[in-house]
Amino acid sequence: MLESLTNVLPHFRNTNSGQFFLMAGPCVIEGEDMALRIAEKVKHITDKLQIPYIFKGSYRKANRSRIDSFTGIGDETALRILQKVSQEIGVPTVTDIHESEEAAFAAEYVDVLQIPAFLCRQTDLLIAAAKTGKVVNIKKGQFLSGEAMQFAVDKVRQSGNPHVILTDRGNSFGYSDLVVDFRNLPAMRSFDVPVVMDVTHSLQRPNQASGVTGGQPALIETIAKAAIAVGADGLFIETHPTPATAKSDGANMLALDQLEALLTKLTRIRQALQDEGSIAPIST
Known part of the structure; x- marks a missing residue:
């Protein structure tokens, strides 16, 4: 198991290479x-491009539209796979948790605990994640402004954990769409935390009549380019060898061969921005 990212978080803060990092x-x-x-x-690609890489995979999906939607292969089985990825591929791992009692359990296997967007105001969940000492990646709620995420950051920091990422x-735009307001990235970065753009989830088309979330993967490149131009410290991209056969969120994934x-x-x-001095590091 890799040591916690708490010891290497500055590497993911644009303070050395100036490169963005990737959760994928x-x-x-x-x-x-x-x-x-x-x-x-993904490790082969990111090594070649000198992009710091964190492997992402949910060990269980709790937020499903339908009761027959795929939720996972078993909690401990999936977490052990995440641990094996870390050990064999040599990368940190991130997974999401949904209830307070999951925090300590998941923290035994992964390096970063992720708080889902719909749960970003859940105080007990944030405190439990903070108490593990792991890096806590909090996704901004679809119903919140970037400025409002200050309070989520405060909950983690005031629980004794300074290692926070905001994504x-x-x-939400109407009932069945999402839009990206890029003002949120500099707003959240002002809290002195790394900020990430979740490219693929921002292109979801939720609440479809079929109960299966749709997506607009053709716009992945557009959103990713804009996020880097605005100064995102990292990108979050779900990828799969064959998105059409993925058991969850295939409609908005990036095909692995396009990554x-x-x-x-x-x-x-990123290099062009760095050359002109547009990338300002945040403190460590």
């Missing part, structure tokens, strides 16, 4: 072979 992987852990294959492929995933070309374009944008 499948929406949910579907099995060991697939998780290792995705992690190995934007768009704002390298996208990241190559994004590193060029």
